[in-house]
Amino acid sequence: MDKQHLLNNHQMANFVARGFLRFDELVSDEVNKAVMAEIDAGGIQGAPSGTPLSECYEGSSIRTLLDMPEIQGIIHSLVGADPLFDHDAVHVREPNQGSAQGMHADSIIDTRWDFDIQIMYFPHDIPLEMGGTLLLPGSHYRRVNEMDIARYQNMLGQISMVCKAGTILVLHHGIWHCGRQNKTDKKRYMFKVRLNPQEPQVKLWNTNGLEEAKGGREIHAGHKDENDIQYILAKGEPWFENASGRLEIVNRIKQWRHITGDDSFDAHYWLSRLENRPSSRQSA
Amino acid sequence: MTAQQRQKVLVLYLASSALDSNVKGWSIYDGTGKHRYTTGDAVGDGTGSSDLEAPYATGLDALLDGWRVIQFPQLIPPYPGEEYTTSFMKYEFIFEKLEEV
Numbered sequence: 001m002d003k004q005h006l007l008n009n010h011q012m013a014n015f016v017a018r019g020f021l022r023f024d025e026l027v028s029d030e031v032n033k034a035v036m037a038e039i040d041a042g043g044i045q046g047a048p049s050g051t052p053l054s055e056c057y058e059g060s061s062i063r064t065l066l067d068m069p070e071i072q073g074i075i076h077s078l079v080g081a082d083p084l085f086d087h088d089a090v091h092v093r094e095p096n097q098g099s100a101q102g103m104h105a106d107s108i109i110d111t112r113w114d115f116d117i118q119i120m121y122f123p124h125d126i127p128l129e130m131g132g133t134l135l136l137p138g139s140h141y142r143r144v145n146e147m148d149i150a151r152y153q154n155m156l157g158q159i160s161m162v163c164k165a166g167t168i169l170v171l172h173h174g175i176w177h178c179g180r181q182n183k184t185d186k187k188r189y190m191f192k193v194r195l196n197p198q199e200p201q202v203k204l205w206n207t208n209g210l211e212e213a214k215g216g217r218e219i220h221a222g223h224k225d226e227n228d229i230q231y232i233l234a235k236g237e238p239w240f241e242n243a244s245g246r247l248e249i250v251n252r253i254k255q256w257r258h259i260t261g262d263d264s265f266d267a268h269y270w271l272s273r274l275e276n277r278p279s280s281r282q283s284a
Numbered sequence: 285m286t287a288q289q290r291q292k293v294l295v296l297y298l299a300s301s302a303l304d305s306n307v308k309g310w311s312i313y314d315g316t317g318k319h320r321y322t323t324g325d326a327v328g329d330g331t332g333s334s335d336l337e338a339p340y341a342t343g344l345d346a347l348l349d350g351w352r353v354i355q356f357p358q359l360i361p362p363y364p365g366e367e368y369t370t371s372f373m374k375y376e377f378i379f380e381k382l383e384e385v
Contacts, residue, residue, distance in 0.1 A: 099322040134324040137332060143371045151295065152373065153323050155309035159332035160324060180324040238332075239308045242299050244370050251370065 005073030006206035013232040019140030019172040027166035034061035077205035079197040086194035093182040102150025116173040131180030132161035138237040140174035141251035157238035230267040290315035304344035351379035
């Protein structure tokens with residue numbers, strides 16, 4: 001895998017903090033049109049769950065999409081060289097809908113630090129009145145079970161996927177999302193595929209500069225270097241409550257430790273303080 | 285409630301357990317049938333970067349506008365072993381207003 005197509009430290013920290021990465025207009029018009037033609041023909045065929053992704057979609061334009069070096073780099077960085085196909089779906093939002101889908105997290109409650117990704121692909125333009133998938137950045141570590149959260153209608157900081165054709169959204173399995181209302185007279189399509197890692201998700205991305213990007217031991221010192229991993233992991237979302245927002249930083253630190261294998265990593269001293277055990281050092 | 289009145293329900297998710305803290309999220313259910321509120325109907329420009337138009341800035345502002353609180357969230361200590369986990373929005377205040385139809 002050519003390192004230039006792998007995610008960098010900054011992108012990985014953003015994925016850990018916010019639970020998604022977005023790549024606007026990544027896929028060519030040619031592939032977008034080919035996929036739409038396949039959807040119209042009802043012809044996108046997945047595979048049995050647990051099939052290596054490399055063995056899926058032979059002869060399909062989805063295979064062409066997945067073989068793009070940029071997409072391969074994203075997949076490799078997050079879930080390894082050849083993850084398993086979990087399931088796929090073409091999601092359709094009918095025209096002139098009276099209501100949206102309820103907010104939810106996919107599958108069932110899932111508390112692993114190992115994580116699946118879902119790739120969402122938008123093969124045609126999505127203007128605001130067409131809805132777009134709604135997602136809530138930073139919601140992926142909240143332990144909820146599917147539609148438990150369907151009563152949450154609006155949260156500060158929510159994002160609607162208003163985008164051009166060919167846009168790719170990559171989600172952590174736990175992210176809260178829903179299909180927004182489609183107020184146009186056209187159907188809205190979105191293709192998604194869920195992938196399971198087969199290998200430990202440790203330093204699979206381009207880790208050049210990782211040590212330098214870790215930052216020092218300053219306690220919420222107000223330094224605002226957006227390339228600093230601590231800064232990215234400690235940045236709140238508009239919907240975070242004051243107290244739980246601090247716990248989300250702890251969740252992100254634990255996830256960063258998991259994917260770097262570095263148990264000494266901390267952001268702004270939040271975990272170091274809790275892990276200080278002078279009494280156990282004395283008795284050792 | 286008379287036959288000519290219907291209940292509107294407002295749910296506010298606040299920044300803390302204080303009723304006068306800031307609104308972080310909200311839901312509305314309208315028993316008059318005039319409006320059908322739904323998920324993501326206040327999406328703004330869709331980018332997440334601009335402030336959505338919340339119905340009120342704080343829970344107290346809802347009181348000042350005539351809403352009655354019908355439920356306060358209880359303060360429940362964390363379960364042992366779950367002190368650092370996060371789940372639902374903790375500060376869910378439920379309000380009602382009766383409207384003539």
